[in-house]
Amino acid sequence: MTVRQGNQGLATKVDLLVIGSGIAGLFTAARAVALGASVAVVTKGGLQHTNTRWAQGGIAAAIAPTDSAEAHARDTLDAGAGLCDPETVAVLCREGPVRVGDLIAYGVRFDREHGANGSPGAIALALEGAHSAPRVLHARGDATGAEIEAALAAHIRRTATHLHERHLLLDLVTTGRQDEGTHRCHGARILDLGTGIVRTIEASHTVLATGGGGYLFSQTTNPPVATADGVAVAVRAGAVACDLEFFQFHPTALAVAGAPRFLITEATRGDGAWLRNASGDRFMTRYDSRAELAPRDIVARSILTEVSEGRAPGHVWLDLTHLDPERVRTHFPTINRVCARYKIDITRDLIPVAPAAHYMIGGVWTDADGRTSVPGLSAVGECASTGVHGANRLASNSLLEAVVFGERVVASAFGQRIRDTGPSSDGNPALPDIGPDMQVETIDRLFSVDGSERTVPPHLAPGETVLRATRQQLWEHAGIVRTPDGLASAMGAIGSWGRVSRPAPVTRRAVETVNALTVGWLMTRAALARHESRGAHFRADVPESDPAWRRRLGVRLAAPVTLG
Secondary structure, three states, X not given: OOOOOOOOOOOOEEEEEEEOOOHHHHHHHHHHHHOOOOEEEEEOOOOOOOOHHHOOOXXXXXXXXXXXXXXXXXXXXXXXXXXXXXXXXXXXXHHHHHHHHHHHHOOOOOOEEEOHHHOEEEEOOEOOOOOOOOOEEOOOOOOXXXXXXXXXHHHHHOOOEEEEEOEEEEEEEEEOOOOOOOOEEEEEEEEEOOOOOEEEEEEEEEEEOOOOOHHHOOOEOOOOOOOOHHHHHHHHOXXXXXXXXXXXXXXXXXXXXXXOOOEOOOHHHXXXXXXXXXXXXXXXXXXXXXXXXXXXXXXXXXXXXXXXXXXXXXXXXXXXXXXXHHHHHHHOHHHHHHHHHOOOOOOOOOEEEXXXXXXXXXXXXXXXXXXXXXXXXXXXXXXXXXXOOOOOOOOOOHHHHHHHHHHHHHHHHOOOHHHHHOOOOOOOOOOOOOOOOEEEEEEOOOOOOOOOOOOOOOOOOOOOOHHHHHHHHHHHHXXXXXXXXXXXXXHHHHHHHHXXXXXXXXXXXXXXXXXXXXXXHHHHHHHHHOOOOEOOEOEOOOOOOOHHHOOEEEEEEOOOOOOO
16 A cells, blocks of 8 residues: 555555544554555544643653562452453563653653653652552643653654544444354444545454543543544444443542532642541541542542531532642642643642542453454454453553553554555454453443333433533433442433434434434443442442442344444
8 A cells, every 4th residue: 555654645455444633643653654554544633633732741661670560460359359450461561661661752751750860860759549559650730641742743754654633433334243253343434524524434453442431420530522422333333342330430530519620640649638527527538548648539539428427518628738848749730730721720729629530441342453353453452351450450551551452453453464465355364262251241232221111202301411410320220339220320311312313413422422322221231230338349239349349241232233
């Protein structure tokens, strides 16, 4: 295939089609271009309008001489509450330091300690919750995601990559039958949001790097692009999705009336910030010996308890006032700037914070090479479920996961074949082994009705959209604390809306609504099925973990469907 340097034209056939332009998509594209592959990147916003851009927390890697991949793996497995895949965790922690080196080579400038005579010293490493050692790299203080995104975007714009900005993924192009073993992905249909034209891009290999689904909840740190598009599209194409009951809620989002739920990074607590209730008490010491550095699910539920028991008025406060003011301003410039907008001086004032939806742990099932259950289709980043996070993601492992498995996706799909013999047309020659710890249920259709669901769509308030109502249902009933009745109610409401919602005309909001309904319904369904509490999934009726449920739950459609 002929590709022009810096090509901005429309691709129709490529070796690798990447859907998404966060760290996962751009890193994967960069590695494929380096092997000589023709690559197209599709993104529904601008190249840098992604979740990566907002990632304040850093990237975890065992690069310190006193640290090790084995220690990082132990921390990851502990946080995952028994559901991590040990093989993919070992891959993540072993290969992570090398991938960090790749980011530096692409121009990412991680923060460094002050060396002798004012020269830059070693890379600065921070401690975050549930890590046993300082191993988190940051860039520009609390702007790590923005720094990585800018460096990778600049690199991609210099390469021979087809860029399709403002193009929305509609469906994957598949052929064959699942039951005959001939099912395969050959590319995708995309909607040009500027012209309304639907195009098809053929590809030897397609990679979903569409990010997460935090915008499925009414209270979230995520931008509006995070509507779980990749998971919904993969499910419609017949891929296995799993772990959808596990969604991570960040405990400290800015809680100011009228302000977005801006993330206050966990690194503030790693630096020594405290959480206080209305009486000024540092309450986390009552809930966990690790206090503010306990895993995120514990901190989030503790805050909810303080609120529900009347010790806090809908939120608590994060206290940095006892820390060195200059260090606070230097390490957290973005937080300092945003809080100042709301008349909060973070060196003198307490910051009101409350939990918000943050990270989708579940997603499209993949193996250790990023391959999904559909040949020709891979997934990487937040939309994928590699098994490294288990039931609860360890802080700052997400950016690392994106680059480690982005590299493995490209190596698995191409290796040296691009240079030596040209691209392979039969990638994913064998269906990946899902393994004995995964219980996969095959369902005939989405939004199916059973006795627990209402069949009439619930009434919407005047001016309320289906997407807005879905987000509220998920926040109220599939949030930090869940009950069977609440989950069944949300599943029924979302299922009713899903049965009558069609993306006609085909617009971005209409498609995003169907995708949100799809993943929201599957999420509540999985949360109802898992009759225990584990990691980020907490059921008030069964607050303890059950060894009998130490298995992952997957779901797939019996036959692919499309939006039409």
